[in-house]
Amino acid sequence: MISDSPANLFSRRDFLKAGSALSLSAFFQQSSAAPKGPLSGGLHPPNLLFLNLDQLSHMALSCHGNPYVKTPHIDRLAKRSIDFSKSYTPDPICCPARASWCTGRFPSENNVAANNRRLRQDLPDYGQWLGQNGYQTVHIGKWHVPGRPLHQSFQLVPHNSHPQGEYSDNLVALSFEAFLENRDRSRPFFAQVGLMNPHDIGNATRTAEHPFPFPHLQDQLPPYPPNFDYDPREPEQIASFHEGLVDWLKPWTEENWGHYQWLYYRMVEMVDINVGYILDTLEQSPDYENTVLIFTSDHGEANGYHRMLFKDNFYDTSSRVPTMVSFPGHIPEGIEDVEHLVSGLDFFPTFCDYAGIDSPSGLKGLSLRPLLEGDRKPATWRRYLHAQSKASGRMVVDQQYKFIRYYGSETTQLFDLENDPMETKNLAFDAAYQSICQRLAAEIDRHEATLDNVDLPANLTKRT
Amino acid sequence: MHLSFDLYPSYLRDFTESMQATAAYSLHYDIHAMRNYEYRNEGGKRVGPFPQVRKEGSLQLSCQKPASGSSIRSMNVSHIRSWATWTNQEHASKQTIEGSIDYAANSVGSPGNWIFSYRSDPILPVKSFRLNKLDPIEHSGTRSGDQIRIQTGANFTTRKYTANHPATTLYTLIERLHAGAVNAGLVDYLDDLSMFRPGLEITPLPKQKMEIENRVQELHGFALVGPALLPLYFWQNEHNHVLAVIGRNVAYTLTAIQNEAVS
Structure with a gap:
């Protein structure tokens, strides 16, 4: 059996050591003593599997219509899930996105407003919370939440990896299989399984700048993306990076851009095989019928769209991610939800809802459960979805528009996602759209006033 | 210079002796892995990218002496990946595949029967991380015709x-x-003996002149390329030794060949 000795469990002493600023009494006052009770039908609280990828755009799946990639296993998951089409990361870069998942709080609140900033110590994470409420908690693969060592959050950490997916993702899948084979079946599990790919694309630029090495496969290279010629009127925080990138990549030919995209899609397919392995393992296990599975990615990848690479911006390729939820027999299968705005902040309250426990106070997301069961028409759902970037950036999305503002920048962006899904025309400069800009800017202000923000360095936030 | 030599050529070694194909022998590879590129701040200016290649494991193949007249070969495999959680830390954990494979002596070594065990172990102590041991899982595989189970x-x-x-x-x-047996063609690839990646292509590589340990050599080889895999480049010297198997973020470089005496 997997070692699960008291020494490896999250203890009160660990918690005290975690940070002197921690409000321990507040933490335990928020926590329920035990799960509220069984689900309907006499089921015990379900297992919770949080399967996350790194740098997977919503558009980079064959089930989402991309002709340059084949993802049969994720497509299979989509067929047995509700697949949320309007799903956005809380922050389109690794650490802030992951810290937001695990605390249910925005980066400006949890202190991880940029990569490698340390998590605020007084916020419980979902591993701690579910572990305190009867779950066996396990982490396998990528975590990347600075300031929160894994053994403070999860009871079992059999495999914590943070290298490239090319040589580690197979092992993450095998470790999940080993966990499921050996696990303690007296308790439900909460498993966070983090696969690295297609994040490896970050190391691919020097490969892509060479001629494509397989001339006989040349016809597989994607052409320039449809929005390769982008609207350069961007906030300074994006424009400064973007202009430097465009300058650096000036020598790239269409073949180089195609080569980069080709590599990205092979990485997506690579990790799709690992997802399939994990799905096969789960589907053949005794746990399958009683497991809620949430599948997502921390952020996307620009992949040449807007003549850009990487992430850390609000364009859809970077900020819009797949989110699929399945629970056999409880959640209808094969539905694409094109209506509801969904955030990575919603996962923590969703896990608590299915576990039958209260959420910690102050979470900013909503349980997805009303969108997953029954008539799927909750009386209220958010009209606006908010996200952050680079500490100073704020994005708000409604059913038609995306508005982007960075503190310290005069330039804003407004895109009509319904009529311009490739985000090619910044309407913030169009007089006819000023009232929409004002409405969405006011919504950002209203929302900002509801946040429990930490004091971030002025050079990060650009706020005066 | 072929693009696969961007990161790893300094790890290649020179092997001048031919092999005794009729004897048992073992091959030892070091695994070098590429972390994220590093960028440094020099005088307020961001400079880079600098590659960060680290030794993160090993692969040993112990090939048994083929039985006279048999078209079946056997080998034992020890494949260890051992790495740091953060780039410059000590190694935090290792994942091990130990296997035994009977395979066909065809052009690609199609596996027939195999077993392997997989386990994940902590390497302690490591600051900030405390890992749990994962008890092994055992796989057994068979291929019968086109069916793999x-x-x-x-x-x-x-x-x-x-x-x-x-x-x-x-x-x-x-x-x-x-063994010099490989030809170009389509294959289905059992990655780590468990992940099935079908429809890949083995395609020849253009010959490449390269200085390795002060000797200029002409390398030849094959690439494994296709869906669901980053291309893998297999580079061989004049004796057909596979000096390196190079991906983008990982390279297996040959460090030792041990020939058993022909009995």
């Missing part, structure tokens, strides 16, 4: 794949390359 442990998972092309593995393909 893999059974995990005694419990619940049976995987069935249909191979539309000759099946191969990293391990057996390396051995077949050493």
